[in-house]
Amino acid sequence: MRDIARAMEMEAASLYNHIDSKQSILNALLMDIANRFTVGMQQIQSSSLTALEQLEALIDQHVDMTVGYTDAISLVPSEWIHLEEPHLKEFVTLRKNYEDAFKAVILAAIEEGSIAEVDVDVALFSTLSTLRWLYSWYTKQGIKVELLKKELKRTLLQGLISSL
Amino acid sequence: MRDIARAMEMEAASLYNHIDSKQSILNALLMDIANRFTVGMQQIQSSSLTALEQLEALIDQHVDMTVGYTDAISLVPSEWIHLEEPHLKEFVTLRKNYEDAFKAVILAAIEEGSIAEVDVDVALFSTLSTLRWLYSWYTKQGIKVELLKKELKRTLLQGLISSL
DNA sequence: ACAAAAAACTAACAGTTGTTAGTTTTGGTC
DNA sequence: GACCAAAACTAACAACTGTTAGTTTTTTGT
Incomplete structure (x- = not known):
């Protein structure tokens, strides 16, 4: 502090005079990120994109979030563990829902044969x-956002895309 | 403590009565891991494997290390930042060398066309x-080591393997 | 059985942590 | 210019941190 x-x-x-506690800062930052990802996932789910296009949209969303909210997003991999109840449960639930939805998109892409x-x-x-x-x-690299999106989709998906 | x-x-x-300081514990754990990866990389580099086979050997090595030294390896992504000099510089150097060697193997695999x-x-x-x-x-999953190696190589490499 | 070494203990240190209470200053509104 | 709320300040708290000094207990080798 x-x-x-x-x-x-x-x-x-x-x-x-501005915040309740140190905990509330962590909670506000993490919940903001979690909610943005949740809303983004819902938009992608309710779109008319193919499963493969949805997968691409998800990767783009992660890149946009990373560039737009770098500091807050750096808390996501490790610092969420320091949340206290009931916020911890809330965060873990949102994350689980997001992962399940992400998994469903991958499954749909397999089923559609892409x-x-x-x-x-x-x-x-x-x-x-x-x-x-x-x-x-990405901060260490001088890479442009559009190029990053393109190369990331290539690296992550080309491996998945069937070579039939 | x-x-x-x-x-x-x-x-x-x-x-x-058994240790010098809290710092020395972190340092001992991280240096042990860093040295094991360094030795493993040297063995792979000096082997007669093709670049693609070397890439597979590197993935296998990471799986073996993860299973064999789970606790110590959990320090590698984030906790190394709390090392104090001169240990911090030493660790960062070893990691940089490892990454450079890994990158060289990927480049060699591209050059050999695999x-x-x-x-x-x-x-x-x-x-x-x-x-x-x-x-x-991997701890959350009940996955067997050999299956994990196979699926990981498939996921990470299939994307890279040219579909020509 | 005894001396020496190893490793446990109690007590306490100085520094850091998040936070509260009470007070003073700042900035906008009548 | 007085008034009031917002937001800064000083001072201090209790709990926790890694570590040390000094002492007692346990283990080891002869």
Whole structure:
């Protein structure tokens, strides 16, 4: 809290005119991110895109979120564990729902024949690992957003796309 | 330190009959992992395997390390940042060398024509993201090691393997 | 059985943590 | 210019952190 205060050029105690607690900051940041991903997933689900196009849209969404909310998104891989109840349960539920929906899109893509019959759980884990860690990597690179989206879709999907 | 002591059924102060400091524990764990990966990379590099086979051997090595040293390996993605100098520099150097060697294998695989002409940096980042986060995922699954290796190689490489 | 070494213990330290209470300053409205 | 709320301040709290000093207990080798 004293680090945050110094960055805002005030005393630590003054922060409490604006926030309830340190916990509430973590919660606000994580919930904002979780809600944005949830809304984005709903929009993609209710679209008329093919499953493969939905997969591409999901990758694009992760890139946009990473570029637009880099700092908050850096909390997602590890820091969510420090949430306290009931916020922890709430966050884990949102994340589980998102993963289930993501998995359903991969399954639909297999069924429509646009990607190979891979192990869905391994594919989901592998894809999300890359997308969740993007924030730590893309800042070091001088890569343009559109190129990043293109190369990421190529790397993540080309492997999945059936070579039949 | 008091948590560690409780797990070892002793007082926190008693730990210092066995270790120098909390820092030294982090350093010992991370250096052991870093050295094992470095040695493994050297063995693979000096083998007579093709570049593609070397890539497969690297994936197998990550799986073996993840299963064999799950706890210590969980420190690698995020906790290394808390190392103090000179250990921090030492660790970062070992990691950079490993990444460079990994990248060289991907490049060699492209040159020998066994994988597609992908963006090497994106492919390296994507592959290492998955392999580094494996520890957090595989314990939740009841998956057998050999199956995990097979499916992981399929997911990570099939995407790379040229469909010509 | 005894001396020496190893490893446990109690007690306490100095520094850091998130936070509260009470007070003073700032900035906008009548 | 007075008034009031918002937001800064100072001072301090209780809990927790890694670690040390000094002491007692346990283990080991002769």
